[in-house]
Amino acid sequence: MKAQWIRDATVWRAFARRSAWGLLWVALLGLPPAGVAWYVAGKHRFAQRNLDDLAPRYARLAGVVEQQDALAARAAQAAEALTLRVLPADGDPQALTNDWLQRARNIMEQNGLAIESSQALAPQDLGPLRLLSMTVIADAELNAVGRVLAQLRSQQPPMHVVRFSARTTGPVAPNSNPRLKVQMQLAVYQQRLP
Structure with a gap:
């Protein structure tokens, strides 16, 4: 019975040794993909924050582009009003x-x-x-x-x-x-x- 126990302990030690090496190999092989995944997730969060920051600016720009004709008409009105109130730049x-x-x-x-x-x-x-x-x-x-x-x-x-x-x-x-x-x-x- 004692021999059985020793044999079981030896088997367990061998199994633990093999399992430790297996876990070490899994860790060594799993760390680079985990590091890459962590890096990509960080870059994704950074890009998402920048997109959230740019969204209002893009909306304002889209509004300006949408109203481009109205803004051009107002600029023409302002230039015409300026010519009525100010002398042109040419001339001494x-x-x-x-x-x-x-x-x-x-x-x-x-x-x-x-x-x-x-x-x-x-x-x-x-x-x-x-x-x-x-x-x-x-x-x-x-x-x-x-x-x-x-x-x-x-x-x-x-x-x-x-x-x-x-x-x-x-x-x-x-x-x-x-x-x-x-x-x-x-x-x-x-x-x-x-």
Whole structure:
């Protein structure tokens, strides 16, 4: 009986030894595919996170592409509105400033302003626009100044009043149209070449 037990123990040891070698071989052969599977699963999770991050961006891009015609029409409207409010980029800025100063002087003289002095200032770059400004000092009645300001705004493109100061040139009677000495800085915007 003892021999049987020893024989069984020997068989078990041999079986355990063979099983250990078998398990070792299974582990050695199974580790590379398991490592590859773990790597592929990690890459899949990474790609899925990136796709989830890109989905809203793609939806916005698809919306922009879908509305491309409407956006092009609005861009054309904006370009047309810009041409009504801003001088084109071609043309010498100083020559344009002098031209617009002469226009302003003509409007003022037609409305009864006595121009004492006028000066075209150096153009200033303001991002995509250029500011063409000029100063005018004139003597006029209050009603004439109001008419001049309205006509300057009605020009194409409109002339903007950057600075304006007015003071009376003598005693002012109640309910009268006082005589004023006005100093104005006027400006017109011009596009700049990119």
